[in-house]
Amino acid sequence: MIHQIRIDNFKSLVDFEIGLSRFSCLVGLNGAGKSTVLQALDFISQQMRGDIDSWLEQRQWEPRDLGSKLTAKQNVDISVQVETEKHGLIEWSASFNRQSLRCTTEEAFCDGVRLLKVEDAEFWIDRSVKQGSLRDVRSEIMFEYQGSILSQLKRKQIGEPLQALKEVLANIRSLDLLSPEHLRQRTRDSAGHLGLGGQKLSAYLHEQGSEVRQRLLEKLQHAYPQLASIDTRSLRSGWKHLDIAEQFSGKVLSTPARHVNDGLLRLLAVLSQLASDEHFLLFDEIENGINPELVEFLVDALVESEHQVMVTTHSPVILNYLEDEVAKQGVIYLYKNAKGATQSIRLFEIPSLAEKLQFMGPGEAFIDTQLTELATEIQSLSAKGGKDVSAAKR
Template sequence: MINQIRIDNFKSLVDFELRLTSFTCLVGLNGAGKSTLLQAMDFISQQMRGELDEWLALRQWDKRDIGSRLTPKQNIDFYVQVEIHDHGLVEWSASFNRHSLRCTSEEVFHDGVRLLKVEDAECWLVNGSDAGLRTRKMDIVFEYQGSILSQLKPKQLGDVLQALREQVVNIRSLDLLSPEFLRQRTRESAGHLGLGGQKLSAYLHEQGSEARQHLLNQLKHVYPQLASIETRSLRSGWKHLDISEQFAGKFLKTPARHTNDGLLRLMAVLSQLSSDEHFLLFDEIENGINPELVEFLVDALVESEHQVMVTTHSPVILNFLEDDVAKKGVIYLYKNAYGATQAIHLFSIPSLAEKLSIMGPGEAFIDTQLTELESEIKTLSQQEGMDAAATER
């Protein structure tokens, strides 16, 4: 699980820090930085995949677009703390150069031992089998993008660095999910849906009939008329998706290009919750979903074995969260006077904490003027600063 991130100089994220839980829900006004945070998580994951130029092209961005306009800095610095099964806490920090699209410096620590250091075109590496015993140094004479960990072979990395790479690679963003993309035919999925869900038909085809049947069984809880989810490979290699429904004993087969938006979005989300990805990112998760189906969706997200981060503008989403989940996982994003995105647990704000004692999370949210929260947050921050200074004295 990703426990904590810090990132500096990525769009509106300047000296930004956030502790994460298994389910994180981002709320805030338009332009506060919710989508930017999802993009930043995807950016961090891409470091372990390499090929940053392809990632930028896919998002239709230039390398200049990802840096912050709020600072003169060129590099994007980030830190990630990961809790890995059987290994414990691992800390990875790096500085990414926007011109070379490469992490020009990196460090990884585990149990106080530095397993990796990259600096000045040199790499110091402690192999997992030799941890604490021998460090190997090598000159970096090959071209790559992102983290050097994206290029090294498993036998060079050892168990901990391999596990770190796998954990970060398996952050998967669907922040551009849209019906237009979901209806597209694709030849292959490479094991994921794509940022917009454009590989849905190929992904479901490659997952096999057992996975499609599992998805069908889940969807029948809210779409009892569903009869089958079928895929087939066309002569040209494109994968075709059909959804069959049963009405009064008759079967109606509908291709994906004519299927309703809400069903396609649920298919995409639920198929990812059954995947091997570790951390899933969804933007404005409620879009296209009938209010009657929101509770089903929220329950699936919160109860998932995956780590999940979503953004929402809907108090309905929050209303289906238990109070303890809301206290830990609902994060309010806002911009300070300099335009940098800031984060605070929504229900740690005194006025919201008081409302939560008598209202549901969604009711407390809708009963609050978000534009008026900043002054309360500022007062809270000043008080915390005074308390910290008093403690130091």
């Protein structure tokens, strides 16, 4: 699980830190940086996949779009803390150069022992946390790559702790551009994932096989009892087609994906990812297109998932279905400081919200609050404490 990230010089994120729970929910005013945080996590994941060019093309971005207008820095600095079951806490930091599209410096530590160092076109690797010296495996970098050097090195080259770090970060999966238009598209293959907008849904479900589709059907039937089947087939030239069948009065009606309602398609996409092998799932404005009576079903599925999950929302309804402890740990308020940089704090660590939570539900406390006034309260706390109170980063 990823416990904490720090990123500097990524869009509105300047010296930005955030602490993460198993389930995290970002709230805040429009423009506060909620979507940017999801994009930053996806950017961090791309460091371990290595194809930065394709990722930028997917988002229709240029390298210059990554940097913040609030600073003159060129590199994007990253720091991540990952808790692994076998190796404990692993810390990785890197400096990403927007011209070369690679991390020009990197370090990784496990239990205080340095596992990796990249500097001056050379790298050092310690394959075991029990070893103490990196000098014996110092190597000159003689190959081209993008992102982290770990994206190009194999398991036998880097050892188990670094491989565990690589897998956790590489298996962050963002669906922050999820939309009905994308979900309805036919595609030839999915490469094992849905795509940022869910545009590979038909191919993804086809490749997962009938058993996976049956399990998804059984889950969805709790929300849509009339569902009869989720069917896919391969067309000419390899295109994959998706049909949803429903039963009414004993008659089965099959509907192609291009005519299926938005909410069902979105739920199908979300649940398919909760059944995947990804480690960390990111969803933007999770309530979009979902009927209010199905929100509890969706929230329960996200909170109870074995995956680490982050969502953004503008809806107090989402918070209403969170247990108080889940809300205390996972709901994070984002706002911009006087310089325009995004800041974070756990919503219910703000005194006025903590007080309301004693006699209101999380959603009720949220809707009873003027978000425009919270920044003033946070600033007053910072002034009294003499330090930054962005507690969500600790």
